[in-house]
Amino acid sequence: MNYEKPDYSNWISRRIPQTAGAAGGVFILLSVLSLFIKNNFVSNILRIVFAFLAAFFAFFALYMGKARRMPSYEGKKIQDKVLDNVFSYLNWNGNGKLLDIGCGSGAMTIKAAKKFPGAKIVGTDYWGIGWDYSKDQCENNARIEGVEQQVTFLKGDAANLEFPDGSFDAAVSNFVFHEVRSQPDKLALINEALRVIKPGGIFVFEDIFYAKKHYGDIEEFVRKLSENVTEIHFIDTRQCEFVPGFLRTPMVLGNMALIYGIK
Ligand SMILES: C[S@@+](CC[C@H](N)C(=O)[O-])C[C@H]1O[C@@H](n2cnc3c(N)ncnc32)[C@H](O)[C@@H]1O
Numbered sequence: 712m713n714y715e716k717p718d719y720s721n722w723i724s725r726r727i728p729q730t731a732g733a734a735g736g737v738f739i740l741l742s743v744l745s746l747f748i749k750n751n752f753v754s755n756i757l758r759i760v761f762a763f764l765a766a767f768f769a770f771f772a773l774y775m776g777k778a779r780r781m782p783s784y785e786g787k788k789i790q791d792k793v794l795d796n797v798f799s800y801l802n803w804n805g806n807g808k809l810l811d812i813g814c815g816s817g818a819m820t821i822k823a824a825k826k827f828p829g830a831k832i833v834g835t836d837y838w839g840i841g842w843d844y845s846k847d848q849c850e851n852n853a854r855i856e857g858v859e860q861q862v863t864f865l866k867g868d869a870a871n872l873e874f875p876d877g878s879f880d881a882a883v884s885n886f887v888f889h890e891v892r893s894q895p896d897k898l899a900l901i902n903e904a905l906r907v908i909k910p911g912g913i914f915v916f917e918d919i920f921y922a923k924k925h926y927g928d929i930e931e932f933v934r935k936l937s938e939n940v941t942e943i944h945f946i947d948t949r950q951c952e953f954v955p956g957f958l959r960t961p962m963v964l965g966n967m968a969l970i971y972g973i974k
Contacts, residue, residue, distance in 0.1 A: 717852040719818040720843045721783050722790060722886060723963070728776040735768030778963045781955065792953040793917070793964070794819050797885055798826060800915045800946070800971040805830045807880030812869050812904055813887025815842060817849030817862070823883065824858035832858075833879070835867045841890070870894035870903060877909040886967075888918045889925045897925050898935055901970075905939055908974045914940075917948065919966035933970065943972035 742761040748754045782789040797819065803809070805827030811820040814834030824832045838845050849864040867873050869884075870893040882904055894900040901916065908914055919925065926932045929945070937943045946969040949959060959965045 715855045717821070717855045718848060719784050719790070719816045719852065720848070721779055722815075722842075723775060723779040723782070724842050725779065728772045728779060731768050731772035731775060735765055735772050738762075738765035738768060741765075775962070778958055778960075781958060782963075787955070789953065789955070789958065789964075790818065792951075793948075793967075794822055794885060796948060796951060796953070797883060797915050797917050797969065798822065800944075800969060801881065801883060801913065803827070803881045803913055807831070808833065808878065809881040809883065810835065810872075810874070810879040810907060812872070812882060812884035813890070814849060814864065815844045817852045817864065819883060819885055820849065820862055820864070821853055821856050821858055824853070824861040825856065828861070830861070830880075832862045834862060834864045835869070835872070836864075837868050838866060868893055870900055872903055872907050874907045876906055877912075878907050880909055880912045882908050882912070882914045882916075884916045884918070886918055888916070889922060898932065901936060902939060905936075905974055910974055911941070912974050913972070914974065915969065915971040917967060917969040919961075920945075920968035920970065921947075921949070921966040922961070929968070936970070939974075941973045943970065945970055 738761050742758065742765050745754060745758045745761055780786040784791065806829065808831045809823050811823060811832065811834040814820045814836045817834055820832050820834030834849055836844065846864050846866060853859045853862045869887060869891045884904060888897055888900050891900055904916065905914065920929050933943060933945045948967050948969050949965060954964050
């Protein structure tokens with residue numbers, strides 16, 4: 712019996728509420744110090760600015776702290792429910808190879824291995840500094856979950872996948888494409904993901920597709936993607952009943968949607 716627990720960490724890095732909290736603390740201190748300087752127009756403006764920034768960062772730190780606990784595996788497991796929802800659109804027989812692009816802590820890669828015991832699953836990520844994720848963590852989680860023979864984790868950039876065309880029967884990705892700094896053109900990025908899928912293979916990609924700064928007009932975006940695939944569907948997942956209203960803000964899950972189909 713294995714009593715070790717996997718560590719799937721959190722989509723929201725702990726640095727976000729910590730940094731906001733620290734900034735809030737600095738502005739509270741500056742607000743207090745500003746009370747000791749001589750009263751004039753400039754010092755009054757400074758007091759207002761410091762007080763405003765202190766309140767803003769304190770509120771943001773509290774919000775992100777709570778928003779971080781809710782999706783976590785120790786909290787309400789919203790992360791797990793979002794990933795289960797992605798899989799509910801993966802209409803795959805489990806024969807062959809599946810790629811998880813931007814696998815993070817391996818949560819979805821390992822879920823795929825458990826759901827499709829006959830399949831080979833590959834998780835790839837660049838494991839950059841923005842998250843508390845690593846390749847070792849993925850491998851350790853796979854070992855604890857008893858699927859280490861079925862999965863492989865590889866370091867790589869989603870913008871330039873190191874796999875030949877048509878290497879996979881299926882591909883999934885969750886909340887990754889908007890984070891890929893190396894490719895601001897998200898159409899090119901998703902076409903790169905589609906490149907490594909076999910013709911007739913299937914894909915399910917979830918991201919903040921309603922964020923205009925990344926995807927522009929999403930209907931037009933999906934129409935352009937449809938030129939390269941056999942079948943494509945767009946699903947608004949923002950209103951899923953497992954997503955608490957508290958998390959339906961643009962900073963967390965308020966822009967999420969899902970694209971799935973057949974190449
Ligand atoms: C919000 S996390 C999502 C992780 C995982 N897909 C999940 O749902 O648990 C975003 C992930 O994107 C990865 N990422 C960001 N830029 C990347 C890039 N250029 N290539 C590969 N992965 C990248 C990060 O390392 C991080 O693991």
